[in-house]
Amino acid sequence: MLEVRNLKKTFKLSKKQQKISKTKDKIKVAVADVSFQAERGEILGILGANGAGKTTTLRMLASILKPEAGQVLFEGKDIYQDLSAYRKRIGFLTSELKLEEFFTPNYLFDFFAKLYDMSQEETQERKQKLFEKFGIDQFAEVKVADLSTGMKQKVSLVISIVNDPDVIIFDEPTNGLDIITEKIVVDFLLELREQGKCIIISTHIFSLIEKICDRVVMIIDGKAVKEDSLENIMAGQSLEDSFFTIYQEMGGNMNG
Amino acid sequence: MDRIIAVMKKEFFRFFHDKRMLFSSVLLPGVMIYVMYSIIGQAGASQRNVEDDYQTVAYGINVPASLQPAFESMNIQFETDITDIVEMKQKVEDKEVDLILAFSQDFDAQVAVYDSMTATQPAPQVEVFYNSSRTESSKAYAAVTSVLSQYESSMINKFDVNGNTDNKYDLASDKDSTAQLFSMLFPMLLLTFVFSGCMALAPEAIAGEKERGTITTILVTPIRQTELAIGKIVSLSVMSILSAISSFIATVLSLPKLIQGDGVDNISANVYSVTDYLVIFFVLISSVIVIISVISIISAYAKSVKEAGTLVTPLMIIVMLIGLTAMFDGAAKSEIYWYFIPLFNSVQSMLQVFSFDIHIVPVIVTIVSNIVYGGIFAVVLAKMFQSERIMYSK
Numbered sequence: 001m002l003e004v005r006n007l008k009k010t011f012k013l014s015k016k017q018q019k020i021s022k023t024k025d026k027i028k029v030a031v032a033d034v035s036f037q038a039e040r041g042e043i044l045g046i047l048g049a050n051g052a053g054k055t056t057t058l059r060m061l062a063s064i065l066k067p068e069a070g071q072v073l074f075e076g077k078d079i080y081q082d083l084s085a086y087r088k089r090i091g092f093l094t095s096e097l098k099l100e101e102f103f104t105p106n107y108l109f110d111f112f113a114k115l116y117d118m119s120q121e122e123t124q125e126r127k128q129k130l131f132e133k134f135g136i137d138q139f140a141e142v143k144v145a146d147l148s149t150g151m152k153q154k155v156s157l158v159i160s161i162v163n164d165p166d167v168i169i170f171d172e173p174t175n176g177l178d179i180i181t182e183k184i185v186v187d188f189l190l191e192l193r194e195q196g197k198c199i200i201i202s203t204h205i206f207s208l209i210e211k212i213c214d215r216v217v218m219i220i221d222g223k224a225v226k227e228d229s230l231e232n233i234m235a236g237q238s239l240e241d242s243f244f245t246i247y248q249e250m251g252g253n254m255n256g
Numbered sequence: 257m258d259r260i261i262a263v264m265k266k267e268f269f270r271f272f273h274d275k276r277m278l279f280s281s282v283l284l285p286g287v288m289i290y291v292m293y294s295i296i297g298q299a300g301a302s303q304r305n306v307e308d309d310y311q312t313v314a315y316g317i318n319v320p321a322s323l324q325p326a327f328e329s330m331n332i333q334f335e336t337d338i339t340d341i342v343e344m345k346q347k348v349e350d351k352e353v354d355l356i357l358a359f360s361q362d363f364d365a366q367v368a369v370y371d372s373m374t375a376t377q378p379a380p381q382v383e384v385f386y387n388s389s390r391t392e393s394s395k396a397y398a399a400v401t402s403v404l405s406q407y408e409s410s411m412i413n414k415f416d417v418n419g420n421t422d423n424k425y426d427l428a429s430d431k432d433s434t435a436q437l438f439s440m441l442f443p444m445l446l447l448t449f450v451f452s453g454c455m456a457l458a459p460e461a462i463a464g465e466k467e468r469g470t471i472t473t474i475l476v477t478p479i480r481q482t483e484l485a486i487g488k489i490v491s492l493s494v495m496s497i498l499s500a501i502s503s504f505i506a507t508v509l510s511l512p513k514l515i516q517g518d519g520v521d522n523i524s525a526n527v528y529s530v531t532d533y534l535v536i537f538f539v540l541i542s543s544v545i546v547i548i549s550v551i552s553i554i555s556a557y558a559k560s561v562k563e564a565g566t567l568v569t570p571l572m573i574i575v576m577l578i579g580l581t582a583m584f585d586g587a588a589k590s591e592i593y594w595y596f597i598p599l600f601n602s603v604q605s606m607l608q609v610f611s612f613d614i615h616i617v618p619v620i621v622t623i624v625s626n627i628v629y630g631g632i633f634a635v636v637l638a639k640m641f642q643s644e645r646i647m648y649s650k
Contacts, residue, residue: 012645062476065644084478092476098468102270114262115477159473 001198002061002167007034007070009056030056032222034070038198038215040166043189045213045230046202047243053222054202055094058171061200062092074167088116091165095172097156101145105136105155108144109162116163130158134184150181157185168192170201174208186212206239218246225250259479263487267461271495281456281495285449286502293510305391312396314355315344320363326403327357332396348385354393355400356385367411431527431612437511439610443603444579445507446500450540451575453499454548457492459564462555466647481641485552485634492548493630497541504540532609535619539609542626543602547575549633556640556647575599582607588618595621598629 009031018024031053038044048054059065061072063079063086072079079086099108106127113123131137134154139147144155153176161168173189174182189212192199203209209216209230216233218226226233226246234242271277309331316334319327327334335353338344347353359382360366366380382404386397465471474484551568558564578599588607595601601622608614640646 059648064472064476064648084480087476087478090476092473094469094472097470097473100270100465100468100470102274103266107266107269111262111266112473112477115259115474115479117258117478163477 001040001075002038002200003071003073003076004034004036004038004057004061005071005073007031007057007060007067007072009053009060009065009068029222031060031067034217034219034222034224036217036224036227038167038200040198041193041196042214043193043199043201043212045209045216046200046219047204047206047209047216047239048202048219049204049247052219054204054219055171057219058092058094058169058200058202061167062090062169063087064092088163089165090167090169091161091163092169093157093160093171093173095175097160099144099152099156099159102143104141104143105131105147105158106140108155108159112159112162118163126162126164130161133188134158149176150178153177153181154184157188166197168197168199170199172203173201174203174205206243210234210239218243220247220250223250259483260487260490263479263484264491267488267491267495271457271491281453281499282502285452285499286506289449289503289506290510293507293514297510297514306395310392312354312392312399313352314357314396315347315353317341317356317358318361318363319357320359322364323403323407326407327400330396330399330403332400345385348387348393351387351390351393354386354390354396356383357400358383358385372412434527435611439607440583441511442507442610443582443606444576446504446536446540446606447543447575447579447599447602448572449503449507450496450500450544451547451572453496453503454492454544454551455565455568455572456499457495458548458551459555459558459561459568461488461492462552463558463561463564466556466558467560471641471647475641475647481638482635484641485637489545489549489552489630489634489637492552493541493544496544496548500540500544528609532612532614535609535614536606538623539602539605539619542623542630543599545630546598546602546626546633549630549637552637553633553640556637578603587611588613592618592621594618596625598626601625 008029011028011030013021013023013026013028017028018026021028034053034057036044046054046057056065060067063072063083066080074086074089103111109127109131110123113126118126128137131140134157136151136154136158139151144152147155157173160170168189170189173185177185186208189199189201193212193214201208201213213230215227215229216239217224218233230239233239233246237245271281312330312332314332314334315338316327319334332355338347341356341358344353344356348356360380363380363382370379372379384397384400384404387393388397462471465474475481550571551564554567554571555561555564558567581600582603588604588611589595594604595618601618605619605622608619
């Protein structure tokens with residue numbers, strides 16, 4: 001369903017960034033060569049250390065960043081051939097998202113539904129379903145500012161899938177969640193898989209991948225070094241042990 | 257179009273449902289201006305006023321008999337407790353006494369024999385010492401020097417200038433007086449009010465969304481960057497206009513209070529017609545579009561609301577300086593090319609209206625060119641929304 005071919009992305013570093021990174025290089029290679037495929041009805045986990053290029057890869061999948069080289073193909077077509085159509089069929093959630101505190105979940109849902117050209121009936125039906133599922137219905141008219149952290153995270157999640165997307169791209173989906181919300185999110189991702197959605201998540205949490213992912217792409221220093229089923233990658237070990245074995249084989253830096 | 261309306265509605269919803277924002281950006285500026293101008297005017301007027309029955313206290317040195325009746329009629333009470341001029345000056349400095357009137361000895365006799373055409377010696381002297389920091393002293397000084405000038409004129413009276421007190425020699429009408437004051441002050445004030453309104457709203461709506469990451473979620477939807485830019489600019493313009501209207505009304509209402517008792521009692525905003533106000537309104541709308549789009553661009557460039565505020569401040573100084581040009585020009589420029597310069601054209605068009613010299617072509621050029629500039633800036637803003645470096649750099 002979604003095919004990623006040899007993605008590359010670099011960023012120009014400002015003098016301040018060069019100073020912080022203690023480098024004289026003006027260019028930072030965030031993603032050097034990443035390829036993989038994600039199919040319907042599966043959860044693909046992108047695993048890597050901080051700064052490996054996971055978030056940049058997901059942002060290219062979400063069409064926020066344009067690859068310098070390589071392609072993202074959706075149902076066989078380059079996503080930039082009809083970006084609007086592609087965007088209607090994806091949902092993207094970043095852990096950096098903070099909702100506007102003034103609005104209510106109800107208002108935000110309706111607003112995003114309009115951006116997706118959804119009809120009134122479609123919006124109401126979808127809203128009712130998702131709000132009930134995540135227990136937001138009782139807080140639908142409460143301002144985001146007055147919601148608990150867990151509830152805010154659930155609202156963020158719901159907002160990112162207003163349009164019932166076929167491809168769901170989540171950057172660190174359980175990052176900072178309380179244990180109850182984390183369970184709800186994990187169960188929901190599994191349910192979406194059952195519905196035939198294509199789910200791509202990035203994380204550095206081994207247990208999450210072990211729990212929900214069907215296949216794994218390991219990214220080290222901007223390169224996809226391994227793409228296989230979870231079972232094959234683990235090869236009888238824990239995912240953590242497998243990761244560090246591969247990481248060291250590929251010359252990954254263990255000194256942080 | 258539906259998405260543009262959705263973006264606009266969201267901005268309006270926030271603006272009209274956030275009582276604090278509505279109060280601080282619309283109601284408060286107007287109330288503040290009205291209250292402050294009224295208080296300043298009242299304070300100024302009370303500074304200039306002296307009670308009717310106030311008796312001026314003065315020291316007189318060699319006060320001639322010829323002027324005694326005049327000074328008595330002015331309710332001046334002459335003290336005689338000291339004779340030393342240095343001590344007298346100290347009393348005036350200490351605000352215990354209002355004036356010292358020091359005449360040459362035998363003043364009347366000296367004046368009688370003095371002929372300015374043939375004299376080789378200086379004319380007889382009158383020295384009036386006063387304290388300008390004391391209202392009563394300043395008023396008394398003005399009254400005494402006026403009497404002395406009249407006395408001097410009467411000695412050698414060969415002609416009078418504007419001598420008929422029944423005639424009105426200043427032929428300026430209420431309309432002209434208002435025009436002079438309004439055209440000097442209002443373009444600058446209005447531009448500043450408009451800018452303040454825009455500055456209170458745009459950084460939060462653009463840089464705030466960027467800072468929170470919500471703009472990323474919006475840009476992942478099928479909305480086009482141009483739709484988002486137009487939606488933001490139009491809604492922010494409407495809200496800024498409301499803020500500017502509040503400030504404008506407050507200024508018009510409080511200006512007569514601000515300048516009360518200054519010999520300009522004939523100032524009234526009623527001299528302008530509905531058409532004049534409509535022209536001002538449309539010129540202001542076009543100015544708001546330019547200002548809000550420029551502030552939006554700056555806000556999109558900034559990484560946070562705070563940074564946007566810092567970056568916008570120099571622009572505010574530039575806008576105020578453009579507004580100040582109205583004070584120096586006096587009359588609006590007649591050459592049409594001036595009306596293509598954004599914001600300067602607004603000042604010139606407002607000058608035309610306030611000085612009752614409206615020419616339709618420059619006003620239309622102003623409005624249309626400002627809208628075109630706003631459109632160009634909206635495209636720039638949309639391009640900025642597309643720029644990865646601007647939108648996602650840390």
